[in-house]
Amino acid sequence: MKCPIETRENAELLLAYCTRELDAESTAILERHMEICPACREFSSGQRAIWEALDAWEAAPVTLDFDRRLYRRIDREVSWWQLLMRPLRPALVRQGLSIAAAACLVVMAGVLLQHPASAPPAAQPRSAQVEAFEPDQVEPALDAMHMLGEFSYRVRGDAADPKM
Amino acid sequence: MPERVKTDMGGATAALDYDAELMLRVKEGDGASFGLLLEKHRTPVVHFLYRMVQNHAVAEELAQEVFLRVYRSRSSYEPTAKFTTWLFRIATHLALNSLRDGKNERSQERLDKDPAEMPARQISDSRPSVEQRMVYQVRLEEVRQAVAALPEKQRAAVLMHKYEEMEYSQIARVLRCSESAVKSLLFRAYETLRAHLAHMA
Numbered sequence: 026m027k028c029p030i031e032t033r034e035n036a037e038l039l040l041a042y043c044t045r046e047l048d049a050e051s052t053a054i055l056e057r058h059m060e061i062c063p064a065c066r067e068f069s070s071g072q073r074a075i076w077e078a079l080d081a082w083e084a085a086p087v088t089l090d091f092d093r094r095l096y097r098r099i100d101r102e103v104s105w106w107q108l109l110m111r112p113l114r115p116a117l118v119r120q121g122l123s124i125a126a127a128a129c130l131v132v133m134a135g136v137l138l139q140h141p142a143s144a145p146p147a148a149q150p151r152s153a154q155v156e157a158f159e160p161d162q163v164e165p166a167l168d169a170m171h172m173l174g175e176f177s178y179r180v181r182g183d184a185a186d187p188k189m
Numbered sequence: 190m191p192e193r194v195k196t197d198m199g200g201a202t203a204a205l206d207y208d209a210e211l212m213l214r215v216k217e218g219d220g221a222s223f224g225l226l227l228e229k230h231r232t233p234v235v236h237f238l239y240r241m242v243q244n245h246a247v248a249e250e251l252a253q254e255v256f257l258r259v260y261r262s263r264s265s266y267e268p269t270a271k272f273t274t275w276l277f278r279i280a281t282h283l284a285l286n287s288l289r290d291g292k293n294e295r296s297q298e299r300l301d302k303d304p305a306e307m308p309a310r311q312i313s314d315s316r317p318s319v320e321q322r323m324v325y326q327v328r329l330e331e332v333r334q335a336v337a338a339l340p341e342k343q344r345a346a347v348l349m350h351k352y353e354e355m356e357y358s359q360i361a362r363v364l365r366c367s368e369s370a371v372k373s374l375l376f377r378a379y380e381t382l383r384a385h386l387a388h389m390a
Contacts, residue, residue: 036376037357071383078332078389079351079382081325084236085245087252091235092227095253099260 029055030064039065043072208272215263223263227256230273233353234280240348241284243337251283270362277353277363281345288341328389335385343378350375 029035041047042055059065208229214222234255239248258279317325336344342364349355349363357375361368 037372040375040379068383071387072379074389075379075382075386076351078328078386079336079347081329082240082332082336084239087232087235088249091231091249091253092224095227095256098253098257102257102261 028058028062028065030062030068039068040072043069043076209268212259212263212266212272213268215260216266223260226259226272230276231256234276237277237348237353238280238284240336240352241281241344242287243333247287251280251287254283255280271359273353273355274359274362277349277355278365281363284345285341331386331389335382338385339378339381343374343381346371346374347378347382 027035029039038047038051038055042052047055055065059069208226211222211226215226231252235248235252238251238255239245242248242251255276259276336347339347345364346360349360350357355363357368357371361371364371364374366374
């Protein structure tokens with residue numbers, strides 16, 4: 026067995042041994058080791074002394090009104106909440122349905138108002154695409170506009186001169 | 190010296206289920222279940238806090254806050270860990286904050302100075318002599334000072350290990366560290382205590 030003091034890996038074994046938590050097999054192994062290891066023997070006796078010294082430290086009993094004080098604090102918290110809600114309670118009781126309906130309307134209006142606001146960002150790429158004409162697309166478009174202009178001029182001319 | 194008894198797995202599971210079940214009933218609005226939890230855990234929590242801050246009035250005040258927080262958290266409670274792990278996590282957190290704030294600094298109570306206020310000690314004689322009482326008081330003061338001198342986390346680990354008989358794994362969950370870190374904390378803490386209290390051996 027590796028010495029618990031030297032390796033520290035087995036240090037918990039020594040602690041468990043001193044608090045009598047160690048199983049019989051490990052206890053036997055450790056006791057065999059301790060017969061030849063003064064450091065572990067010293068650790069063990071020191072640890073047992075600490076354990077007994079800590080046993081002597083008894084805490085004072087809890088005061089008798091501990092629960093009463095706690096429940097009073099809890100009641101105070103609850104009554105604060107009730108105090109805050111008291112002015113609203115009659116309205117909530119009498120007009121519960123109408124308030125709920127109004128609340129639903131407000132929520133729906135909020136949703137509807139928010140919806141158009143979120144639409145424009147989706148349309149942005151399309152308008153950007155329209156504006157980005159290539160030069161070879163502009164030339165036929167100008168030709169077409171010129172032809173349309175000429176056609177409209179002739180049609181108006183014909184309409185103005187009935188003799189023709 | 191009282192022998193530590195290892196909790197069997199079945200018992201541990203049953204205890205976990207019982208406390209968590211009580212807390213779930215509190216969540217559903219059952220005040221009586223909160224009373225049962227308070228009855229069961231009041232003394233260990235107050236004693237743990239007392240040994241942490243070494244001031245009885247502050248310890249009780251902190252314990253009130255612990256149970257108040259438990260009550261406040263009832264609606265959001267989920268039994269993801271052992272109830273006592275959660276409870277002592279709150280207690281440790283409050284104790285460490287109190288120590289850091291120095292709330293109990295220079296107001297160390299000496300409630301145990303008057304032997305009449307101390308719980309009865311199990312000594313072989315039915316009535317301890319004056320000398321025995323004095324020896325006891327001196328030893329107690331040394332123990333208290335040695336524990337108070339430990340770094341906060343080591344102190345919490347020792348108190349949970351020694352007095353609450355918690356397993357390393359549970360202490361690790363309370364202190365939010367690894368099990369090996371807890372073993373290391375305890376080893377160093379007991380090493381320090383042995384150095385301070387070696388003459389008691």
